[in-house]
Amino acid sequence: MRFIDSTDFERLLKKLSAEGELVVPVREEDTGKIHIQRVEAFPLPAGTAFDGFRSVESLKGFAQHLRSVVARYPSEDMDQMEAEESFPVFVIVGARGCDLKAMELVDSVQVEGDYTDPFYKIRRDRMLVIASDCTECGESCFCTLTGSNPWPEKGYDLTISKVGSGYLVEEGSERGAAILSENSELFSEPREGQEKARVENREKVLAQLKSNNKDYPASAEMTEKLRGVLNDELWNEESARCVECGACTNICPTCYCFLLFDQQDGEQFKRVMSWDSCQVTGYARMAGMGTPRPRLSDRVKHRLYHKYDYLVLSHNAVFCTGCGRCIDACSASIDMRDVFRKVKTKATR
Amino acid sequence: MENPYYPIDTVLEDVITETPTIRTFCLKPARPVKFKAGQFMQLTVPGVGEAPFTPSSDPNIEDRMEITILRTGKVTEALHELKPGARLGLRGPFGKGYPLEKLGGKDVLVVGGGVGLAPMRSLLYALFNDPSKYNRIDIKFGAREPAELSFRRQYKEWSSLASNISLKTTIDIPHPDWDGHVGLVTTLLDDLEVKIADSFALSCGPEIMLKFVTLKLLEVGYTPPQIYLSMNRKMSCGMGKCGRCNVGHYYLCVDGPDMCYEKIKNVPNVFG
Ligand SMILES: Cc1cc2nc3c(=O)[nH]c(=O)nc-3n(C[C@H](O)[C@H](O)[C@H](O)COP(=O)(O)OP(=O)(O)OC[C@H]3O[C@@H](n4cnc5c(N)ncnc54)[C@H](O)[C@@H]3O)c2cc1C
Ligand code: SF4
Ligand code: SF4
Ligand code: FES
Numbered sequence: 001m002r003f004i005d006s007t008d009f010e011r012l013l014k015k016l017s018a019e020g021e022l023v024v025p026v027r028e029e030d031t032g033k034i035h036i037q038r039v040e041a042f043p044l045p046a047g048t049a050f051d052g053f054r055s056v057e058s059l060k061g062f063a064q065h066l067r068s069v070v071a072r073y074p075s076e077d078m079d080q081m082e083a084e085e086s087f088p089v090f091v092i093v094g095a096r097g098c099d100l101k102a103m104e105l106v107d108s109v110q111v112e113g114d115y116t117d118p119f120y121k122i123r124r125d126r127m128l129v130i131a132s133d134c135t136e137c138g139e140s141c142f143c144t145l146t147g148s149n150p151w152p153e154k155g156y157d158l159t160i161s162k163v164g165s166g167y168l169v170e171e172g173s174e175r176g177a178a179i180l181s182e183n184s185e186l187f188s189e190p191r192e193g194q195e196k197a198r199v200e201n202r203e204k205v206l207a208q209l210k211s212n213n214k215d216y217p218a219s220a221e222m223t224e225k226l227r228g229v230l231n232d233e234l235w236n237e238e239s240a241r242c243v244e245c246g247a248c249t250n251i252c253p254t255c256y257c258f259l260l261f262d263q264q265d266g267e268q269f270k271r272v273m274s275w276d277s278c279q280v281t282g283y284a285r286m287a288g289m290g291t292p293r294p295r296l297s298d299r300v301k302h303r304l305y306h307k308y309d310y311l312v313l314s315h316n317a318v319f320c321t322g323c324g325r326c327i328d329a330c331s332a333s334i335d336m337r338d339v340f341r342k343v344k345t346k347a348t349r
Numbered sequence: 350m351e352n353p354y355y356p357i358d359t360v361l362e363d364v365i366t367e368t369p370t371i372r373t374f375c376l377k378p379a380r381p382v383k384f385k386a387g388q389f390m391q392l393t394v395p396g397v398g399e400a401p402f403t404p405s406s407d408p409n410i411e412d413r414m415e416i417t418i419l420r421t422g423k424v425t426e427a428l429h430e431l432k433p434g435a436r437l438g439l440r441g442p443f444g445k446g447y448p449l450e451k452l453g454g455k456d457v458l459v460v461g462g463g464v465g466l467a468p469m470r471s472l473l474y475a476l477f478n479d480p481s482k483y484n485r486i487d488i489k490f491g492a493r494e495p496a497e498l499s500f501r502r503q504y505k506e507w508s509s510l511a512s513n514i515s516l517k518t519t520i521d522i523p524h525p526d527w528d529g530h531v532g533l534v535t536t537l538l539d540d541l542e543v544k545i546a547d548s549f550a551l552s553c554g555p556e557i558m559l560k561f562v563t564l565k566l567l568e569v570g571y572t573p574p575q576i577y578l579s580m581n582r583k584m585s586c587g588m589g590k591c592g593r594c595n596v597g598h599y600y601l602c603v604d605g606p607d608m609c610y611e612k613i614k615n616v617p618n619v620f621g
Contacts, residue, residue, distance in 0.1 A: 070354040073438055074395065114603070115588035118350040230617055257592030260354065260585045262398050269396050271354055276591070284583050284593060292582065292596070292618055302595075310598035 002180060002187035003194060005166035012186055013093065014042050016179070020089025020128065023062075024048050025055050036094075051135040051162045053150070054096040054323055058253035060106065062090050063123045064275070070119060070260070071271040087122045093130040098143050098321040100131055100155035102253030108315050109256055119273075128175065131156035132167075135201055137209050140324025142337055144209045146219040148321060151202055163197045216337040217344045219318045222308045225340075225347040230301075232346055238339055239300035241332035246277035248326035248334075249303065254319045278302055304336065353588060356393040356438025357382070362413070363433055367499040368492075371464055372429055373405060373417040378439050381411035385446035386475040387468060387579065387607045391587050392416060392424075393438030394431075400424040401443075401584040403468035403553075403606070405500075408475050414439075417467035417499060443587035444606050447472050447551060448577060456485040456543035460562050462534050462554030466490055466499045468579055469553050473507065480511035487543050488516040491534030491558075495520055495527045515542060534558065535565040545570045551607070553579035560620040563610060576610035 004012065013022060022039040027049040034055045037045060095103075103124070110120040131152035134141075143150055152159045157176035160167035168190055171177040180187060217225070229235075249255040259276040262269050276283060279299050285291045293299050307319040320336075327335045363375040384390070389403045406415035420429045431437075457476065461469040469490075476486055488507070492498045498518060508516040517537050519530040530537065534554070550571055552562045559578050566576050582594035582601045589603040597616035599605065604612075613619050 071352060071356070073356055073393075074358050074436060110590055113589060115353060115590065117588075117590055118352060122350070256590070258585070259591065259593075260399065262393070262396060264396050271356075273354070276593075278592065284595075286581060286583050298618070306592075306595065310595065313598035314600075 001190055001195070002169045003163075003166055003190045004160075004169055004187050008186040009160070009167055010042070010044055012179075012183055013039075013044070013091070015183065016091045016128065017042075020091050020126070022091045023093065025050065025052070025094040027052065036092075050094050050132045050160060050167065053134045053136050053138050053141060054098055054325075055094075056325070056328070058102065058251060058323070058325060059092060059095060059099050060102070060253050060256070062092065062127060063103070063106070063120050064110070064256060064258070065273075067272060067274045068119065069270045070273045072265065072268050073271070075268065087126055089126045089128065090123075091128045091130070093132075095129050095131045095152070095156065096134055096323075097131070097148055097150055097152045098141075098323040099253060100129070100152050101143075101146075101148055101321045102323070103129075104155050105254050105315075105317060105319050105321070106256050108317070129156045129158075131159040131172075133159075133161040133198070133202065134205050135162055137205055137212065138324055138328075139212065140327035140335070141209060142213045142216065142322035142324055144206065144322070145213055145216060145337070146318060146320055146322035149202070150205045150209060161198045161201070163194045163201075168194055168198055213337065215341060217340050219308065219320060219322070219340075222340055222343065223312050223318070225343050226305060226309050228347040229343050232343075234339075234342055234346055235297040235301045238334065238342075239295075239297040241334060242279070242296055242300050243331050244279055244281070244296060244299075245331050246279045247329040247331060249277040249279055250275060251325045251329040253323060253325070254307065254321060278306070300334075304339070353440070354586075356391070356399075356440050359437040359439045361431055361433055361435040361437055364431070367417060368497045370420045371417060371467075371497070371499050372420075373415050373499075374428065374431075376414045376416065376437065376439070377412070378414065382414060382439065382442065383411050384408055384414075384442035386449065386472040387446035388442035388444045389468075389584075389587075389602075389606055390414070390416065390439050390441035391443070391584070392428075393440070394424055394427045395436060395438065397427040398424050399438075399440070399585075401587070401602075401606075403471065403579070404442075405467040405470040406474070408471055409478060417464070417470070419464035441587060443602050445604065447475070447607050448549075448609075449475060452476070452549055453482050455483060456545075456548035457483050457487065458541065458543050458548055458550040459486065459488045460534060460538070460550065460552040460554070461489070462491045462558040462562075463493070463497065464499070465552075465554030465558070465579065466492075467553075469551075470500055472551065477507070477510055477514075480514055484513065484547070485543055486511075486514045487541065488514070489519075489534055489537040490516070491519045491521070491537070491554075493521045494524050533561070535561050538562070538565045538569060541569065545575075549575050549577065551577040551579075553607075556581060556620050563620075573611035573614050574609060577607050578610055578613075579607045580605050580613070582606075 134150035156172040358379040365373040405417040585591040594601040
């Protein structure tokens with residue numbers, strides 16, 4: 001473990017920004033909320049914050065763009081992948097434990113298995129991730145219920161923990177280790193009490209999360225419970241308020257569904273990949289307007305079952321990190337923790 | 350790196366009219382495409398879009414492919430307007446295809462309805478490759494009216510290929526040009542020649558037909574592990590990435606589209 005003070009950390013980021021586009025969390029003065037922002041020039045934007053908790057928006061757009069061209073045709077060239085070098089490198093600073101877990105989960109779908117999405121893979125490979133501890137948690141945060149902690153455990157190149165006027169730094173990859181050794185003059189040995197301060201902060205946030213979520217069930221229990229309430233009245237009641245805006249799936253870092261469509265592009269056509277949402281009516285519509293999930297309650301239910309049951313069966317993991325973004329984003333104030341509490345009560349009756 | 354979203358340049362060589370609404374499109378892809386019966390392709394009409402279709406041709410032929418398509422919406426309407434020489438695109442094959450390896454030595458029952466006869470034709474070609482491998486091959490085809498039975502020109506040839514092959518057809522309601530069996534395709538399952546206990550049943554057709562065929566098969570004594578259904582869901586990527594074709598925890602594009610009924614029988618709204 002090493003220590004770096006905040007001035008030297010900014011110096012390090014300036015240096016790393018030569019490798020790619022730098023992205024940092026910035027706290028908005030009037031709302032106190034953290035948004036991710038690209039750094040165009042130094043010094044770092046006012047409000048840059050490596051403390052607090054996760055940003056409002058998730059990081060998924062860096063690996064899977066909201067919209068991107070995946071092929072141009074017809075073409076003499078069979079391989080339409082743009083040159084690998086043309087993909088930007090992103091240096092992402094301040095990713096939280098829940099953000100890293102989300103990337104790990106989506107990687108298991110987009111990269112592993114018989115097929116790989118080459119665009120996603122290149123963008124992921126070219127990402128440099130500097131993670132950070134949460135020094136607070138949000139009201140909607142429930143990472144502890146999903147079996148995680150409010151600090152990064154894996155999936156980063158470097159991770160920082162705010163202590164006093166600087167950060168404790170740990171490496172998580174060869175690349176991270178190389179950065180530490182190439183910039184050794186910026187780092188020092190941790191001073192007495194700094195590691196203790198980190199431990200204390202972690203315990204404080206953990207305790208806060210546990211107390212905030214004491215009335216809600218753990219995610220691991222939910223798979224079984226959900227299977228017991230598949231046809232319950234509950235889903236009609238819960239979905240009644242939903243306005244089908246798709247905000248929950250768009251904001252969710254583990255939702256990865258997309259649509260491919262084609263557009264004219266001069267003499268050629270381009271194939272576009274775009275985020276999509278299983279919450280909207282047209283998502284799975286087939287010939288004769290048939291759809292396997294015609295009612296809104298089927299779709300609201302589908303989102304939760306996909307994350308908490310289907311992906312457990314196919315990928316051996318609950319696809320939810322407890323980041324709570326869907327809770328904050330919901331126009332109808334639907335809180336999945338609350339839904340799960342009801343599911344649990346019903347299922348044990 | 351290879352780009353799985355890029356369609357292989359393909360020329361439309363010929364169009365065969367099967368029924369008033371169904372045509373067979375004979376395609377020549379720029380490079381050979383090796384598929385297994387039941388696997389599907391994503392066919393691109395440039396500028397209009399892509400849609401999933403299962404080839405209806407012989408899987409042993411790699412440099413050409415036939416796809417038999419019902420006119421129903423945007424992509425299929427554009428396809429039906431095309432003349433030979435048109436340029437198309439193909440991606441795939443995707444999915445697992447029919448469980449041919451399980452059928453050896455067994456009685457095989459093939460039930461198709463409407464445009465569902467299309468994928469069944471490629472299955473039949475695979476079976477006909479060596480009919481002696483199977484104890485019996487019983488084919489039951491149904492359509493609304495005589496003019497809607499695809500591939501009629503081939504039925505006689507198919508049933509006379511080997512003595513263990515039988516092909517029966519039916520239409521839903523009486524028609525002046527028809528002196529054969531009348532009734533839904535399920536009525537052809539009332540007295541089966543196959544030994545049910547040693548048989549697999551494979552079916553493809555509209556979802557509502559699949560539902561009633563399944564109920565009928567269960568009624569006459571088939572068990573869920575013996576029933577395979579070609580399931581239909583909207584598809585986009587074909588690779589288990591876009592999330593569209595979910596049936597329970599399966600992605601039809603990777604785990605199907607032909608699914609063993611045993612696996613999906615408890616999924617809610619499995620027949621739409
Ligand atoms: C694995 C698989 C194999 C198929 N094989 C064949 C085949 O061999 N021959 C054939 O004629 N058809 C087949 N289909 C159905 C075919 O894909 C649809 O009829 C086609 O997508 C309709 O496209 P469209 O653009 O003309 O219709 P659209 O203009 O998109 O829409 C017409 C209607 O069809 C819907 N549609 C879009 N995608 C599908 C879909 N996957 N299935 C059904 N409806 C859809 C639309 O939502 C709409 O309601 C297959 C489908 C699947 C999933
Ligand atoms: S479902 Fe909600 S809480 Fe879970 S990962 Fe997605 S946005 Fe976060
Ligand atoms: S969910 Fe946990 S890891 Fe994510 S921001 Fe909240 S406290 Fe931090
Ligand atoms: S078609 Fe994309 S997951 Fe099946």
